[in-house]
Amino acid sequence: xxxxxxxxxxxxxxxxRAWLQANLPRDLKEKVSAYAHLSKDDLMxxxxxxxxxxxxxxxxxxxxxxxxxxxxxxxxxxxELGYAGAPPLIPFGLAMCAPVLLRFGTEAQKxxxxxxxxxxDDFWCQGYSEPGSGSDLASLKTKAVREGDHYVVNGQxxxxxxxxxxxxxxxxxxxxxxxxxRQEGISFLLMDMKTPGITVRPLILLDGAHEVNEVFFxxxxxxxxxLVYEEGKGWTVAKYLLGHERMNTGRIGESKRQxxxxxxxxSSLKNDPRFRDRLSRVEVELMALEITNLRFLDRMRRTGQxxxxxxxxxxxxxxxIQQALTELMMQAADPAAHDEFSAAIRKKYLSMRKxxxxxxxxxxxxxxxxxxxxxx
Amino acid sequence: MNFDYxxxxxxxxxxxxxxxxxxxxxxxxxxxxxxxxGYSPQAWATFAQMGLTGLPLPADCGGxxxxxxxxxxxxxxxxxxLVVEPYLPVLMAARxxxxxxxxxxxxxxVIEGKTKLSFAHVEKGARYDLSxxxxxxxxxxxxxxxxxxxxxxxxxxxxxxxxxxxRTGNGIxxxxxxxxxxxxxxxxxxxxxxxxxxxxxxxxxxxxxxxLVEEVTDLATALVCAEAVGAMKFACDTTLEYLKTRxxxxxPIGSFQALQHRMVDMxxxxxxxxxxxxxxxxxxxxxxxxGDRARAVSAAKIKIADxxxxxxxxxxxxxxxxxxxEELKVSHTFRRLTVIAGQFGDADYHLARFAAL
Numbered sequence: 001x002x003x004x005x006x007x008x009x010x011x012x013x014x015x016x017r018a019w020l021q022a023n024l025p026r027d028l029k030e031k032v033s034a035y036a037h038l039s040k041d042d043l044m045x046x047x048x049x050x051x052x053x054x055x056x057x058x059x060x061x062x063x064x065x066x067x068x069x070x071x072x073x074x075x076x077x078x079x080e081l082g083y084a085g086a087p088p089l090i091p092f093g094l095a096m097c098a099p100v101l102l103r104f105g106t107e108a109q110k111x112x113x114x115x116x117x118x119x120x121d122d123f124w125c126q127g128y129s130e131p132g133s134g135s136d137l138a139s140l141k142t143k144a145v146r147e148g149d150h151y152v153v154n155g156q157x158x159x160x161x162x163x164x165x166x167x168x169x170x171x172x173x174x175x176x177x178x179x180x181x182r183q184e185g186i187s188f189l190l191m192d193m194k195t196p197g198i199t200v201r202p203l204i205l206l207d208g209a210h211e212v213n214e215v216f217f218x219x220x221x222x223x224x225x226x227l228v229y230e231e232g233k234g235w236t237v238a239k240y241l242l243g244h245e246r247m248n249t250g251r252i253g254e255s256k257r258q259x260x261x262x263x264x265x266x267s268s269l270k271n272d273p274r275f276r277d278r279l280s281r282v283e284v285e286l287m288a289l290e291i292t293n294l295r296f297l298d299r300m301r302r303t304g305q306x307x308x309x310x311x312x313x314x315x316x317x318x319x320x321i322q323q324a325l326t327e328l329m330m331q332a333a334d335p336a337a338h339d340e341f342s343a344a345i346r347k348k349y350l351s352m353r354k355x356x357x358x359x360x361x362x363x364x365x366x367x368x369x370x371x372x373x374x375x376x
Numbered sequence: 377m378n379f380d381y382x383x384x385x386x387x388x389x390x391x392x393x394x395x396x397x398x399x400x401x402x403x404x405x406x407x408x409x410x411x412x413x414g415y416s417p418q419a420w421a422t423f424a425q426m427g428l429t430g431l432p433l434p435a436d437c438g439g440x441x442x443x444x445x446x447x448x449x450x451x452x453x454x455x456x457x458l459v460v461e462p463y464l465p466v467l468m469a470a471r472x473x474x475x476x477x478x479x480x481x482x483x484x485x486v487i488e489g490k491t492k493l494s495f496a497h498v499e500k501g502a503r504y505d506l507s508x509x510x511x512x513x514x515x516x517x518x519x520x521x522x523x524x525x526x527x528x529x530x531x532x533x534x535x536x537x538x539x540x541x542x543r544t545g546n547g548i549x550x551x552x553x554x555x556x557x558x559x560x561x562x563x564x565x566x567x568x569x570x571x572x573x574x575x576x577x578x579x580x581x582x583x584x585x586x587x588l589v590e591e592v593t594d595l596a597t598a599l600v601c602a603e604a605v606g607a608m609k610f611a612c613d614t615t616l617e618y619l620k621t622r623x624x625x626x627x628p629i630g631s632f633q634a635l636q637h638r639m640v641d642m643x644x645x646x647x648x649x650x651x652x653x654x655x656x657x658x659x660x661x662x663x664x665x666x667g668d669r670a671r672a673v674s675a676a677k678i679k680i681a682d683x684x685x686x687x688x689x690x691x692x693x694x695x696x697x698x699x700x701x702e703e704l705k706v707s708h709t710f711r712r713l714t715v716i717a718g719q720f721g722d723a724d725y726h727l728a729r730f731a732a733l
Binding site: 001363 | 379385616637648650654675682727731
């Protein structure tokens with residue numbers, strides 16, 4: 001047993017860290033640190049800096065721009081991004097649409113979309129949830145009817161993150177309402193957000209921010225060539241993506257940075273045993289999660305098996321820790337202060353409540369573990 | 377990075393598990409607990425044959441110079457089987473003696489399994505503060521005489537020799553006294569302990585200091601974390617099995633989501649605890665200094681204490697009435713985990729220590 005990275009892995013981590021130190025723009029780093037709003041330009045500027053370096057899509061095959069890094073190196077890289085305070089890489093194109101196209105797309109689809117995703121030419125969003133279909137995604141109703149060489153799409157998506165920035169959306173739609181199993185009637189469609197009939201309406205969340213949207217489809221004509229994989233096989237595609245979740249779901253690097261910041265920010269409370277103990281318990285939980293994450297990574301490396309329900313555990317613990325950190329940050333703020341940073345901290349607390357709900361609520365994650373790992 | 381035991385460690389843990397499955401099952405353990413000795417001389421002899429008594433001791437005394445990770449798999453097996461042998465007190469005392477001039481004269485018999493030791497440090501009222509020692513050692517002529525009282529000394533009733541801490545003009549030092557004829561008492565987790573009264577008891581000086589007591593205690597804490605992981609594993613496994621087999625309302629109770637989610641949380645707590653036991657044991661072995669070691673051990677003990685409480689309480693609750701019955705092993709695992717949560721410092725103590733480091 002050896003909990004440390006190998007000499008090569010440690011050298012790689014140092015290389016990434018040094019590069020980030022030199023290349024992460026100061027103004028972006030400061031915005032992230034101040035919990036400030038990141039504009040589309042901010043997000044895409046950072047995306048392009050990584051693309052120019054050749055590091056924006058490490059997991060892709062080398063021919064499309066992947067780095068050929070081992071899963072451990074990819075994990076190190078992603079954790080270093082979080083630890084350095086880099087703006088997030090929006091996953092919808094890089095980590096969701098692209099893996100789907102690589103696995104199920106035609107050559108033409110790959111050539112058309114992958115280079116643009118890599119360079120950041122297209123901003124993607126994800127059309128899964130609907131007003132009546134949250135955790136029970138397979139009940140979705142947005143329908144696509146084939147008419148000649150097009151699908152005609154009608155319906156509504158909801159909670160669509162950054163749809164107001166997006167050039168493209170990938171959607172799960174119902175192509176066969178009569179299918180025996182409702183999963184079999186679902187297809188995976190790519191749509192240009194400029195297509196007539198698509199309307200994006202902001203949904204303001206409890207922190208007052210505009211991050212998610214409703215997206216309405218009103219007789220939207222989508223060329224048949226934008227179907228991914230076969231008609232009626234959309235659920236297979238969606239399930240593949242679930243199993244493709246990344247091993248940095250726990251966001252250890254990001255939480256380590258938040259913890260360090262919290263310790264600095266809450267220094268006036270360090271002799272308050274009640275606050276101190278709460279802080280220590282979160283720190284211990286984070287130390288444990290980091291090792292748990294490495295154990296899962298090590299197991300994946302040894303067995304060659306995809307992580308499966310392990311990712312659910314990382315999601316549950318990782319998001320609980322993220323929420324606890326923002327809650328303690330808010331508690332540490334002087335209750336009489338209403339400067340910009342104190343206000344941002346409070347809003348961050350409000351915003352982070354989403355983490356245990358999105359990407360499969362933590363209750364759904366527990367269902368997954370109960371079924372897949374425990375056999376209940 | 378690698379989280380596997382090496383081949384030797386795995387073989388040892390496997391053979392300990394095989395022995396325990398054959399000779400130390402729940403019924404055998406019940407008889408051992410009920411016996412006058414409160415431990416199994418036969419199991420102890422087997423442990424010695426397997427090399428468990430020698431593993432953590434220096435090679436120049438006949439040991440194997442092993443570390444905490446070498447013992448992790450063994451401790452997990454002890455936790456699963458709820459072994460009541462005085463392994464930790466013997467190990468603590470032996471590691472302290474290993475630093476003394478008497479190491480070569482005392483330890484070979486310990487390694488052979490002929491001599492059992494105990495580590496008498498804690499006193500009433502000191503709680504978990506290792507520096508609170510009132511027992512004194514005074515020199516009278518050529519002899520050292522100890523006065524004071526040591527409390528809840530684990531493994532003392534069966535110990536042939538005791539390592540005792542006492543204050544001299546130089547702070548805390550360690551001494552050796554012969555075993556005390558003391559039947560002691562049964563602890564909450566069915567082990568044996570005794571209070572030791574020292575009324576000018578003649579003692580042999582071993583040297584050592586508070587730092588050595590802390591070092592030995594940190595080692596034992598890391599190992600008890602590994603033992604807890606084994607006990608938690610049993611509690612989780614047996615509870616999961618119960619959820620799958622126990623039927624109410626015509627279905628296995630494991631089909632109820634309220635219970636599924638609680639079972640999942642137990643498993644998550646187990647994985648997190650195991651990670652921290654790995655960290656504690658590896659920091660014991662990596663020798664990066666007492667501060668680093670103490671910080672990792674305290675962090676681990678916080679998590680182990682919290683998880684032990686969570687998992688033991690839930691394992692009883694999910695067993696329903698059966699969980700309260702002393703017929704089921706899970707209720708004895710509950711006792712052991714309850715004691716482990718406080719052994720060598722409870723979560724509150726280690727939270728304070730962790731924050732101070």
